[in-house]
Amino acid sequence: MVxxxxxxxxxxxxxxxxxxxxxxxxxxxxxxxxNGEYVFFNIDxxxxxxxxxxPWYRENDTEARNKKARLAxxxxxxxxxxxxxxxxxRRFSEEVKRRAAQMYKNFTYGEEEVNSFVGAFHDAxxxxxxxxxxxxxxxxxxSDGAAIxxxxxxxxxxxxxxxxxxxxxxxxxxxxSLLDLNPESEKYEVVANYYGNRRRYEPVAGKRVYWAGxxxxxxxDTPECGFDGSKCPPDEPFPEYGxxxxxxxxxxxxxxxxxxxxYRHIRLEAExxxxxxxxxxxxxxxxxxxxxxxxxxQGSRYSLNRRYSYVSDCSRDTIAVQLGDVNRQLFTKTxxxxxxxxxxxxxxxxxxxxxxxxxxxxxxxxxxxxxxLVRFIGACIDPxxxxxxxxxxxxxxxxxxxxxxxxxxxxxxxxxxxxxxxRGMAYLHSTDVHCHGNLKSTNCVVDSRFVVKITDFGxxxxxxxxxxxxxxxYAYYRSKLWSAPELLRMNSRPPEGTTKGDxxxxxxxxxxxxxxxxxxxxxxxxVGPQEVIEKLKSGLRPYFRPTIEEFDCPCDELAExxxxxxxxxxxxxxxxxxxxxIIRKLNKEGDKGDILDNLLxxxxxxxxxxxxxxxxxxxxxxxxxxRAEDLLYMMLPRSVANQLVKGESVAAESYEQVTIYFSDICxxxxxxxxxxxxxxxxxxxxxxxxxxxIIENFDVYKVETIxxxxxxxxxxxxxxxxxxAREICRMSLSILDAVLSFKIGHMPNRQLKLxxxxxTGSVCAGVVGQKMPRYCLFGDTVNTTSRMExxxxxxxxxxxxxxxxxxxxxxxxxxxxxxxxxxxxxGEIITxxxxxxxxx
Numbered sequence: 001m002v003x004x005x006x007x008x009x010x011x012x013x014x015x016x017x018x019x020x021x022x023x024x025x026x027x028x029x030x031x032x033x034x035n036g037e038y039v040f041f042n043i044d045x046x047x048x049x050x051x052x053x054x055p056w057y058r059e060n061d062t063e064a065r066n067k068k069a070r071l072a073x074x075x076x077x078x079x080x081x082x083x084x085x086x087x088x089x090r091r092f093s094e095e096v097k098r099r100a101a102q103m104y105k106n107f108t109y110g111e112e113e114v115n116s117f118v119g120a121f122h123d124a125x126x127x128x129x130x131x132x133x134x135x136x137x138x139x140x141x142x143s144d145g146a147a148i149x150x151x152x153x154x155x156x157x158x159x160x161x162x163x164x165x166x167x168x169x170x171x172x173x174x175x176x177s178l179l180d181l182n183p184e185s186e187k188y189e190v191v192a193n194y195y196g197n198r199r200r201y202e203p204v205a206g207k208r209v210y211w212a213g214x215x216x217x218x219x220x221d222t223p224e225c226g227f228d229g230s231k232c233p234p235d236e237p238f239p240e241y242g243x244x245x246x247x248x249x250x251x252x253x254x255x256x257x258x259x260x261x262x263y264r265h266i267r268l269e270a271e272x273x274x275x276x277x278x279x280x281x282x283x284x285x286x287x288x289x290x291x292x293x294x295x296x297x298q299g300s301r302y303s304l305n306r307r308y309s310y311v312s313d314c315s316r317d318t319i320a321v322q323l324g325d326v327n328r329q330l331f332t333k334t335x336x337x338x339x340x341x342x343x344x345x346x347x348x349x350x351x352x353x354x355x356x357x358x359x360x361x362x363x364x365x366x367x368x369x370x371x372x373l374v375r376f377i378g379a380c381i382d383p384x385x386x387x388x389x390x391x392x393x394x395x396x397x398x399x400x401x402x403x404x405x406x407x408x409x410x411x412x413x414x415x416x417x418x419x420x421x422x423r424g425m426a427y428l429h430s431t432d433v434h435c436h437g438n439l440k441s442t443n444c445v446v447d448s449r450f451v452v453k454i455t456d457f458g459x460x461x462x463x464x465x466x467x468x469x470x471x472x473x474y475a476y477y478r479s480k481l482w483s484a485p486e487l488l489r490m491n492s493r494p495p496e497g498t499t500k501g502d503x504x505x506x507x508x509x510x511x512x513x514x515x516x517x518x519x520x521x522x523x524x525x526x527v528g529p530q531e532v533i534e535k536l537k538s539g540l541r542p543y544f545r546p547t548i549e550e551f552d553c554p555c556d557e558l559a560e561x562x563x564x565x566x567x568x569x570x571x572x573x574x575x576x577x578x579x580x581x582i583i584r585k586l587n588k589e590g591d592k593g594d595i596l597d598n599l600l601x602x603x604x605x606x607x608x609x610x611x612x613x614x615x616x617x618x619x620x621x622x623x624x625x626x627r628a629e630d631l632l633y634m635m636l637p638r639s640v641a642n643q644l645v646k647g648e649s650v651a652a653e654s655y656e657q658v659t660i661y662f663s664d665i666c667x668x669x670x671x672x673x674x675x676x677x678x679x680x681x682x683x684x685x686x687x688x689x690x691x692x693x694i695i696e697n698f699d700v701y702k703v704e705t706i707x708x709x710x711x712x713x714x715x716x717x718x719x720x721x722x723x724x725a726r727e728i729c730r731m732s733l734s735i736l737d738a739v740l741s742f743k744i745g746h747m748p749n750r751q752l753k754l755x756x757x758x759x760t761g762s763v764c765a766g767v768v769g770q771k772m773p774r775y776c777l778f779g780d781t782v783n784t785t786s787r788m789e790x791x792x793x794x795x796x797x798x799x800x801x802x803x804x805x806x807x808x809x810x811x812x813x814x815x816x817x818x819x820x821x822x823x824x825x826x827g828e829i830i831t832x833x834x835x836x837x838x839x840x
Contacts, residue, residue, distance in 0.1 A: 010219045014076075015043040018055060025056070025072035026065060034075040036213020037223040042078045044511055044751050045116070054186065073181055075212035082175035082193055084161045089119065092160050098114075116161070120172075123159030127152055127166065165197030173197045174801045180209050259641060276361070277366050279378040281385040284344070285336040291682070334392055342377055343393070346463045347386035354381075358461050364432045365458045372424030374445060374455035379462065388462055393453060395446035402441065402516045411554045414513050417585035420452035421506060422583050426576035429499055433458050437497025439483040439505035441512050441519065460495040473756045477529035481520045485536045487545075500570035506579070507565030514553060520685045523547040558586060600723060641734065652766030658715030659728040659760045659803060660781060661700075662789035663735070666753040668708040681744045684708065685747065687752070690738050698731040703777060713777060716765050725760055725806035727811060732756055732797050739795070757789030758834070759800040787823045788831070797834035804832050812838045 012033075014021050019022060021042050028034055056069035074301030093114040101108055131151035132142065140147050149170065156165045165173040179188040191207045194200070205315055210220060213442030225232035333344050363374045377389040398417065401407055409417075436443075436457045443456040456463070480488065484504035487493050508519065515521045520532055527535075535544040545566055550559045561582055569572050574582070665671070672680050688705055695702055695712060699720055703711040712731065715724030739754045768776045784800065792798030799807070799815065807813045814835040820828045 010038050010223065011041065012038060013041045013043065015488075016764045018044075021076075022056060022058070022069055025076055026068050028075070029068045029072035034072045034212050036211060036215045037219045037396050038075060039212070039219060040076040042076055044078050045081050049450060054190070060448060070186075074183060074210065076181070077209075078177060078179040078637050080177055082177040082195075083113070083116065084119065086162065089160055089162075089797075092119065092122070095839075098513065118159035119159075119161040123161055123164050125432055126159055127155075127164065130155075130157060153168060173199075183210055229457070250443070277376075277378045279337065279380045279389055281380050281382045283337060284342075284380070284389075305345050335389075337377060337389060341392045341394075342389045343391070345388045345390065347379070347381075347388060347449075349386065349462065352381050352386060352462075361461070361707070368428075368431060368433070369428045371451065372420050372453050373428065373457075373667060373760050374453045376459075379459075386462075388459065390455060393445040393451075393455075394446040395448065395450065396443045398407060398446060398452060399441040399512070399519075401446055402512055403518065406659075409516075412587065415583065417452050417513055419511055419580075419583045419587055421454065421509065422576055422579045424452075424454040425502060425506065426452065426580050428457060429502070429576055433496075435497045435499055436502050436505075437495055438482075439497075439502050439509070440479075441509050444509065458496075474529065477533050478519070480533055481529055484570070485539060485568065488533060488537050489539075495722065499575065500573050503542065503565050503573045503576065503579075504570075506576075507562050508546065510558075510562050510565070511548055514558075520546045539568065551799065555586065557582075561586075652764055653717070654762065654764050655716045657722070657724065657760065657806075658713055658763055658781070659724040659758060659806070660760055660777070660785040661712040661714075661732060661756065662785045663710045663754055663756045664789060665708040666755050666794045671747070671750075675746060682745055686688070687742065690742065694733055694734050694738060697734070699727045700731055701775075704774070716763070716777075717775075719743035721808060722806050725758075725803050726810055728758055729797075729799075729803075729807060730837065732834065733836060736795065736797060755789055755792045755794055755798075756796065757785055757787070757798045757800075758803050759785040759788050760802040760806055784823075784826065787826060791821050791823055791831075799832040799834045801830055801832070807834075814838065 016024070025040065025159055028038075030042065034038075037126045054070075056073045057066050058069075075821075096114050096118055097109045100386060128148070131148045131586050134151050135144065135148050136142065153166055154168050156163060158164070162175070167173055175196055176194045177190045178192040178194070180191045181187075182189050189207060190204055191209050192203045195202065288817060335344050336342065362379070366378075368376070374393065375391040377391065379389065380387050393403065401409075425436065425439070428434075436454065437460070438456055439454070443454065444452050445455055446452055474611050482505040484498070484501040487497065511521065512519055519527075532544070538544075545563075548559050548562050553559045561574075561579070565573055565579075675683070681777075684705075684707075689711065691710060692702065698714070700712050700714040701716065703713055705711070712728065713724075714720065714727040714731075720727070736754065736756065739752055742752050744750055744752060759781060761779070761784065763777045763779040763781050765775065766779050767773045788798045788800055798818075804815055807815065814837065816833040816835055818831045818833050821831050822828050
């Protein structure tokens with residue numbers, strides 16, 4: 001038995017007979033090595049039965065040991081040669097079995113599979129035949145074993161086992177499979193393959209690794225208790241002083257919590273007693289300053305040239321006009337408080353009693369801060385001027401905007417209105433206020449930027465009247481058209497309403513927005529508000545609702561959303577958080593950075609101070625334009641970028657002589673494996689920042705960086721004669737000097753080994769792509785430069801003969817002959833090392 005193991009890490013590799021592996025795994029189970037902190041790998045290159053049989057089971061062993069082996073094998077994976085699956089290989093296996101039975105009478109395969117080495121021997125003969133034929137075609141000797149062997153190396157061909165790849169040392173890059181035990185089927189399955197010719201590990205689709213111990217990920221580098229158990233010392237009795245500390249700490253914590261709540265209660269009581277929301281009537285001004293008159297004149301342009309444009313139907317100090325069946329328009333007077341224009345809404349109560357529930361409710365309303373809720377300023381309770389003061393919205397109510405035919409509303413604007421209402425209601429429902437209770441289009445007002453805001457929520461004590469309005473009046477029934485049917489059926493309706501009732505009201509507002517024909521519009525049906533309310537209360541099927549047709553909406557989804565919101569069963573209605581997502585999806589154009597809000601805000605600012613705004617916006621525009629152009633110049637050559645900015649097409653162009661620089665970092669893959677991704681990014685950023693600062697001093701253009709590869713060219717897009725070779729070489733020497741003193745942040749003692757290759761020739765260059773366009777080079781010169789770099793040495797500048805020929809014209813560069821170098825696809829090339837320049 002041969003056993004290879006590394007017992008200071010969590011990975012143990014076994015190379016032994018199946019019986020020996022089984023004994024080792026049973027012992028590992030007894031030592032609790034299969035708890036998920038260790039992984040065992042069994043190297044069994046010739047095994048093909050593990051995927052279908054039970055390698056842990058022995059008929060001549062006890063059931064207890066078989067059970068231990070079964071549990072231990074969950075931590076064991078098997079590495080084996082990958083079995084070819086092509087039809088050609090299956091036919092080859094059948095032919096091998098047939099010939100074995102024919103030529104060797106005493107040997108039969110039975111159901112066993114053909115050993116993988118039989119196919120390998122077959123491919124070896126093919127490889128020899130290919131090399132022999134090529135040697136004979138080259139007039140070589142059949143007895144020249146060295147020549148035949150050299151033709152076998154560094155080649156790839158299709159054999160009976162698949163793609164056969166022989167490396168530069170004459171070794172075959174074999175394919176391997178990783179097998180893992182599936183605990184459900186109790187069979188070993190191939191979960192991943194490693195392809196040697198591509199050096200690539202690929203998991204098998206639909207399969208996964210079942211880690212021991214029920215873990216979802218590989219084990220940690222170090223077991224939880226360490227390799228010797230030192231990290232998990234034995235339990236010791238809890239000391240008495242620890243119990244004392246815990247008790248005292250708990251008591252202190254309780255005291256702090258009680259103190260905090262007592263302090264918060266005292267602070268709340270002091271804040272309530274202070275009543276900082278109360279406003280004296282004498283502090284309200286009704287003579288508008290000149291600048292506020294200007295604001296008011298601007299607001300009147302959007303509100304039908306009215307003096308008062310804030311709309312609400314909950315005030316008794318409003319002026320009502322009714323002509324036949326024309327809907328009433330209601331206006332609230334305005335004033336000025338602390339230099340700002342405010343809306344004044346009269347409190348209908350004759351006697352106001354200040355009590356603690358009222359103070360708490362006022363505090364809740366005053367603490368609300370949202371862009372889609374009207375801000376509460378305060379309240380005046382000085383008789384006879386009791387009133388509520390709120391933020392002033394000069395564009396009037398949403399109902400006024402919808403019924404004004406002079407205002408054109410496209411669907412993006414309408415969706416934005418719905419979205420504003422949903423945002424405001426979603427915030428309101430998430431606060432201690434919970435519900436609105438009286439949501440309607442007259443309680444949705446529009447500010448100077450055409451943002452819709454919710455008003456008339458909370459403060460129900462102030463909004464109630466001493467004497468209820470008679471239920472047979474037109475105004476009463478019309479004010480109930482937004483109310484949900486379940487609320488209309490209540491004998492004692494709660495003033496704060498319900499969350500689902502607010503969703504129903506939102507659906508009625510949406511129907512207003514769609515048709516712009518008033519509340520509860522019914523197509524080809526003339527029904528008064530009182531009759532509508534009676535039909536809603538009855539609840540007879542089909543349920544009575546206003547008109548909504550899919551073809552009247554820009555999409556069927558909007559009609560479906562409205563119907564869901566006014567469903568008869570409140571449980572079927574969505575909440576406003578769900579509606580935020582739904583309306584956002586419908587408003588794909590209008591939900592890109594509040595385009596409409598910004599546009600209208602800029603229009604109003606232009607009306608206030610056009611010259612200052614033009615100067616400011618022009619300056620911002622020029623600054624942003626310069627930033628965009630600077631960024632474009634970093635990505636593309638300036639001449640090419642200027643063509644793109646002008647809208648001109650950039651045609652590809654050929655250049656007869658340019659010099660290209662290629663470099664990469666030797667050992668970068670190993671260095672990346674030892675570093676975290678963030679450390680690799682930091683390393684490359686520091687290195688390429690250094691390189692970028694160097695190339696600015698030369699007539700060169702950085703083409704691109706891919707990983708650790710860095711590509712620079714000189715001689716394009718602006719031709720510079722023969723100076724391209726000189727500029728690239730001087731730049732290469734500067735970069736090499738910088739690399740010698742460059743320090744890796746997380747590996748300060750390691751020298752960065754840069755490998756550089758230079759070549760001169762012709763290329764074709766042009767812009768590729770429209771999104772993130774790239775200026776790319778094409779031609780054999782690019783490939784040759786890459787070969788020069790890959791065949792170079794660390795901290796050396798590898799120069800092609802073409803580049804040397806140009807450098808000789810300057811008589812200043814020091815070059816050392818390297819000699820002939822065999823390059824893939826190029827044959828044997830005599831190359832040079834660039835050592836320096838005279839005078840540097």
